[in-house]
Amino acid sequence: MSLKKYKSxxxxxxxxMLLLSGCFEKKSANQETEPAATTEQTPxxxxxxxxxxxxxxxxxxxPDKVDVQVYLEISNGMKGFxxxxxxxxxxTGFQSKLNKLISEVQDGRYVVSKSYYLAKQDAKGNPxxxxxxxxxxxxxxxxxxxxxxxxxxxxxxxxxxLKNAVSQNAVSIIVSDFIHGPDPRKPEQFISLDSDIRSSLxxxxxxxxxxxxxxxxxxxxxxxxxxxxxxxxxxxxxxxLIPYYIWVIGKQQEVQVVTSKVxxxxxxxxxxxxxxxxxxxxxALLKSKxxxxxxxxxxxxxxxxxxxxxxxxxxxxxPVEFTIGLNLNNLxxxxxxxxxxxxxxxxxxxxxxxxxLSVQAADENTKAxxxxxxxxxxxNLQVPQLTAxxxxxxxxxxxxxxxxxxxxxxxxxxxxxxxxxxxxxxxxIIEGVYALYRDRSEDVFQATIQFNKAD
Amino acid sequence: MIQNFFSGLxxxxxxxxxxxxxxxxxxxxxxxxxxxxxxxxxxxxxLIYYYVLxxxxxxxxxxTKHWVLFxxxxxxxxxxxxxxxxxxxxxxxxxxxxxxxxxNTLYSIVLFFVFSILLKRGSVQAWTTPTKWPxxx
Numbered sequence: 001m002s003l004k005k006y007k008s009x010x011x012x013x014x015x016x017m018l019l020l021s022g023c024f025e026k027k028s029a030n031q032e033t034e035p036a037a038t039t040e041q042t043p044x045x046x047x048x049x050x051x052x053x054x055x056x057x058x059x060x061x062x063p064d065k066v067d068v069q070v071y072l073e074i075s076n077g078m079k080g081f082x083x084x085x086x087x088x089x090x091x092t093g094f095q096s097k098l099n100k101l102i103s104e105v106q107d108g109r110y111v112v113s114k115s116y117y118l119a120k121q122d123a124k125g126n127p128x129x130x131x132x133x134x135x136x137x138x139x140x141x142x143x144x145x146x147x148x149x150x151x152x153x154x155x156x157x158x159x160x161x162l163k164n165a166v167s168q169n170a171v172s173i174i175v176s177d178f179i180h181g182p183d184p185r186k187p188e189q190f191i192s193l194d195s196d197i198r199s200s201l202x203x204x205x206x207x208x209x210x211x212x213x214x215x216x217x218x219x220x221x222x223x224x225x226x227x228x229x230x231x232x233x234x235x236x237x238x239x240x241l242i243p244y245y246i247w248v249i250g251k252q253q254e255v256q257v258v259t260s261k262v263x264x265x266x267x268x269x270x271x272x273x274x275x276x277x278x279x280x281x282x283x284a285l286l287k288s289k290x291x292x293x294x295x296x297x298x299x300x301x302x303x304x305x306x307x308x309x310x311x312x313x314x315x316x317x318x319p320v321e322f323t324i325g326l327n328l329n330n331l332x333x334x335x336x337x338x339x340x341x342x343x344x345x346x347x348x349x350x351x352x353x354x355x356x357l358s359v360q361a362a363d364e365n366t367k368a369x370x371x372x373x374x375x376x377x378x379x380n381l382q383v384p385q386l387t388a389x390x391x392x393x394x395x396x397x398x399x400x401x402x403x404x405x406x407x408x409x410x411x412x413x414x415x416x417x418x419x420x421x422x423x424x425x426x427x428x429i430i431e432g433v434y435a436l437y438r439d440r441s442e443d444v445f446q447a448t449i450q451f452n453k454a455d
Numbered sequence: 456m457i458q459n460f461f462s463g464l465x466x467x468x469x470x471x472x473x474x475x476x477x478x479x480x481x482x483x484x485x486x487x488x489x490x491x492x493x494x495x496x497x498x499x500x501x502l503i504y505y506y507v508l509x510x511x512x513x514x515x516x517x518x519t520k521h522w523v524l525f526x527x528x529x530x531x532x533x534x535x536x537x538x539x540x541x542x543x544x545x546x547x548x549x550x551x552x553x554x555x556x557x558x559n560t561l562y563s564i565v566l567f568f569v570f571s572i573l574l575k576r577g578s579v580q581a582w583t584t585p586t587k588w589p590x591x592x
Contacts, residue, residue: 286476293476302479311478454471454478 066171066254067113068105068262071129071161072098072137073176074120075151080222080237081177081244082144091142094218094244098141098175101246101263105173106134110261113170119161121152127160151181151225153189154429159200162249166207171250171258178245178423179413180227190227193425197432204249205274205436212248212255212332213430215269215408217241217421226413227424241420243408252276259333269404270334273433276441281327281374282395283307284449290369291323291378296454305371312383313454319384321357324395325375326447335397335444336361341377344400351391352451354383389453396446399437405430458483461490468558473551485540489555492536493563500529501570509581517581526567533563 072078081094091099105114116137118130132140158174165172180193189196204211220242224235246263248255252275259266283306285291286299297312297320314320328336335341341359357380366372379395409426410419423429462482466472472481504525508514537556541548568585575582576590583590 292474296471296475296478298476298478300479302483454475 064257065110065112066250066257066262067169068111068258069115069117069161069165069168069170069172070102070105070137071117071119071157071172071174071176072140073152073157073174074118074130074140074145075149075181075225076145076223077151077177077179077181077225079145080220080224080242081218082141083221084144085142092219092221093216095141097216097218099138101173101175102134102137102141104262104264108262110257115168115170117161117164119152119157119174119176120149125150125153127152127156129160129164151179154178154180154193155189155196155200158197158247159203162201162203165249166203166209171248171254173258173262174245174247174249176245176247177242178426178429179225180424180429181225190425194428194432194435197429198435201249201433201436205440208274209250210252210255210272210274211433212259213271213273213433214246214248214259214263214267215243215271215404215423216246216267217243220416224416226416228412228414230414232414235415235417237416240417242416243421243423245423256330256332266333268334269402269408270332271402271405271430272332272335273399274437274440275332275335275444276399277330277445280330280445280447281306282447283325283375284310285323285325285372285375285378286310288323288369288372290366290372291325291380293320293322294318295320295383297322297383298454300450300452308448309450309452311452311454312386314383314385319382321380321382324379324381324447324449325372326377326379326395327375328445329376331444334402336376338377341379341397345379345395345397347381348394348396349391350394351386351388352383352393353385353387354381354393356380356395357382386451386453390451392448392450394446394448396442397444398442399434399444401430401434457491458487461486464490464562465555465558469551469555473549474547477546480544480546484544485537485546489537489540489559493533493559493566496532496536497529497563497566498570500525501567501574505571505574505578505581509584510577510579513580515580517584519585522571522581522584526564529567530560530563534560 081092083089083092085091085095102116105111114134116132116134118132118137118140120128120130122128154176157176161172161174180190201211218241219239220237221239222236224237224240224242226232226235248258248263250258284299286293286297286307295312295314295318297310299307300309300311301307310322312320312322328341335344338359338361342356345356345359347354347356360378360380362372362376362378366375366378372378381393383393405427408421408423409428409430410422410424413419413422413424416422465486472478504516504522508516534556537559538548538552541552541555546552571585572589575584578584
């Protein structure tokens with residue numbers, strides 16, 4: 001071979017080297033959306049389209065403003081929450097809370113159209129909604145109920161208010177002590193309370209509405225009318241705590257606007273029905289420095305910004321541990337609490353043994369880390385063993401009746417001084433609501449991660 | 456294909472990549488990059504030694520000690536590539552990284568020798584470097 005030939009060969013090789021050295025470049029996550037970059041990925045068992053996933057996940061932007069209707073039950077039993085105002089008298093908790101609420105409804109920036117109703121009973125025992133002005137509503141709350149009004153049977157009042165709100169496409173805020181006062185001629189209503197509540201709220205379920213129940217207790221002055229009339233038909237109270245309830249019924253996002261932006265400070269006792277999220281943003285965090293995984297686990301895709309498919313292989317004495325980041329900011333407030341999630345988040349495992357080690361809310365550190373800032377909670381999982389070579393781990397939050405319901409419920413509300421903050425048959429009322437939504441969706445949300453045994 | 460080949464080649468001695476969460480970065484980027492660069496740089500140095508320095512130019516670098524010098528130069532490059540690859544791809548540096556660099560160095564020595572044996576025959580001045588074998592004359 002001649003020298004010239006070698007010379008040209010060498011230059012070809014050097015040229016080739018230059019070209020090849022650029023071949024397997026690390027693509028940053030941002031570049032991944034470019035179609036050219038995707039050709040480089042190794043074939044994956046579960047083809048994932050990060051771009052499409054992402055767009056599906058963007059939370060449906062909650063409406064900024066809502067239409068609101070406020071219903072206040074007016075009956076002799078409610079009078080004690082709203083004693084006549086006087087300069088030397090502190091307003092009751094009920095009065096200050098309700099005052100703030102209607103003020104926010106009237107003048108707050110999140111409510112478009114508003115209307116106020118006093119819910120009472122006519123002479124025939126039928127519920128009536130008295131449409132009133134803001135001033136009248138305010139006057140009733142601070143000045144008390146003057147006339148003598150009988151209590152409305154609970155289911156009837158709910159039904160009529162709901163119907164009215166649905167017909168006008170508004171969110172209803174129903175304020176009542178929820179003490180069941182059935183027509184004295186129909187005592188059987190005591191027994192069928194749960195099914196009656198269910199029937200009365202059927203419309204909400206049919207229309208796809210969600211319900212938030214907020215419970216609080218307020219000082220009570222005056223005649224208290226218990227549901228159980230023995231031994232006393234009524235008692236005179238002087239500041240004992242009696243529960244009252246704010247029910248918010250409407251479209252899921254609209255209820256959220258009301259609870260977070262109109263009511264603002266929610267009591268600790270919250271219950272949510274019919275809330276479900278088709279998707280919440282989540283990702284397995286496998287390259288985070290804050291949540292370093294343990295054991296043999298890695299994302300199936302090298303470049304995916306959101307990792308929903310992982311490869312893992314737990315070994316004897318080396319279980320796999322990794323963290324999933326979730327954005328639960330759209331969930332009802334009480335469901336976002338780490339303690340609630342800790343006791344209620346569950347795993348559905350398919351082909352894998354896994355358990356939840358810890359649930360942690362976002363802190364200053366994670367909020368300051370760009371790739372973690374979009375997640376509100378971090379769930380640490382442990383996988384000691386695989387039982388199949390592929391499958392899924394599914395993190396889900398089942399629909400749940402919160403514990404406080406039982407604590408706030410009683411079968412005998414006759415003596416509130418001895419047993420404060422109890423409502424007659426609250427569990428039954430809530431059971432009726434729960435039954436309404438029972439079959440609609442089992443979970444508030446579900447986050448599923450596919451896995452393959454690592455090779 | 457290339458990715459699997461080089462991953463297999465390195466994991467044969469190294470075992471699975473560590474830390475495990477960077478497995479993909481090793482298998483899809485670092486191993487193939489390092490392997491290809493090892494191959495090409497070694498080949499280039501062998502060609503330069505036999506055909507540039509000892510054929511086209513008569514530099515007098517035909518002795519075995521010169522050949523060893525090039526082998527060592529190649530080995531140093533082979534040790535550096537994995538470390539730069541790991542750092543350049545934002546992968547956590549681990550003791551695995553240095554074991555990997557060491558294995559790559561060993562491969563570079565073997566490869567340099569093999570290329571030398573295969574290509575030395577065409578050289579004018581260095582056809583017997585580092586050894587006369589396998590040519591019979």
